[in-house]
Amino acid sequence: MGIGLFFTSCTDVVDVDLTTEEPNLVIEASLDWEINDTGATTGNEQTVKLSMSSPYFSQDQVEMVTGATVKVVNNATGEEYPFTDQNNGYYTTFSFEPLVNQSFTLYVEYDGESYEATDTFEEGTVISNVDQSTEGGFDTDLTEINYYFQDDATRDNFYFVKFYRDGDLLNSIETFSDEFINGNLINNFYELDDDDDDIEPLKPGDVVDINFYSITEPYYNYMNILIYQAEEVGNPFSTVPVGLQGNCKNVSGGKDAYGYFRTTQVNQVTYTVQ
Template sequence: MKAMKNLYIKPWLYTVFAMVLVSSCTDVVDVELEDETPNLVIEGSLDWSIDENGTLDGSEQTITLSMSTPYFSQDEVTNVTGASVVVTNDSTGETYIFQDQNDGTYYTNTFEPVENQTFTLHVEYDGETYEGSDTFLPGSLIEYYGQSTMGGFDSDLIEINFYIQDDATLENFYLEKFYRHGDLLNSIETFSDEFVNGNLINDFYEISDDDDDDIEPLQPGDVVDIYLYSITENYFNYMMILLNQSEATGNPFASIPVALQGNCKNISGGKDAYGYFRTTQVHKITYTVL
């Protein structure tokens, strides 16, 4: 499910190949790299949390704007201020204005989630206009959960088991996010119900020991947040590519990640923005390892 063919070779690999072919030479070959013109990056993730009673909470939402930087750049991210950010419910025409917080974020506390309706993001910045749309789909809940050492990859490690009841009447796509409190990064997975439609889906979260990155397996007392997002097929495909690019960077012979195009189009005729505008339902549980 997570397979992708990359198209470019990391620039430093040209030097490696040259050293292999002419190992007796001592000349250093410098490869000129073109710096890409900075491009607008839109992080528009509108997530509505849902509890066990099916109650949605999503009035407070934030969209982040920044400018891209070259792959090898050490510069900090440039936040974008002074933009106009509006989201519209395409069915009702109702608009939600996101207020500039002067730090690259744009905020509203009046958003209203409506299932099975499409929302469109409209951004105006530096004379350019960008638009992206996504549909808010009903989702599934994590029905119940616990821990064991029987269902994971390593019988010596603790894993958290959880169960999702898939809706047989819908073609569902999911994103899972796992965060152990104190860790630097999240873990993210995606999957569809293509082969498990309508079933009670059993999944688990396990952390393998990694001395190189100073990562330890789950231990008693660890607190883990598990998020289950219901997403559209388009966003599922986008995340599949993004995750494959991220995993490929761990291979010394992998390409540098290519600029991944999201759904935020420049309707002024210029370059499209990077990033993605999504509307998702999310169910979160927090589990303390015993």
């Protein structure tokens, strides 16, 4: 005699009320001063972007902020550099004067609130050589781009690198310090993993831009958290990313702005894969 066991189930739709916060000011202020093996550019043209935050799952278009007052001040000389509102969320200046090892403060006035942030131009490091190989990366069947630079042994250095292959949707980014490599000739590499169906490995003819930034330790720590959060997206066991707090403080007593005021020297190199 056989006994049949039948199990039935039903599915209930559960509506979860997610807590959402009020939109908050987002400040994207990266003052980049380009250098190369022959010296530095003037660095006079700079841009600050202001917008409002939106909920994590929102599909709405980002709200750009106009009508703000934006300026940067040299903290040693008191020289002020006003940024002109372009009426699209971007504020620009063509008269900025960057200085190595000099601190600058960003001032933003918007909607009755005042925000301030300070950062220092770290002396930049120049990439001395770029080549390619298949031996130094994670996969010996794939091509990697190698870049070389001399670390300055007289100070603690923190680095931020952006790689962009022409045609890709996003940059690849990394951060590292000279804690264990101080004063050495350094070789790092860039390789695209072919395990991801959406990414093709490097191939002959690919053009890759390398932006090599010298940054302060606080910005290094900020970017490490940001990169970790980005890498966790898509992990079913990860938590929903929280708003990452940068250095833009509300000095009026209200909520601090999101984003970061960064002042850096950057070395830009372009390499074509052979």
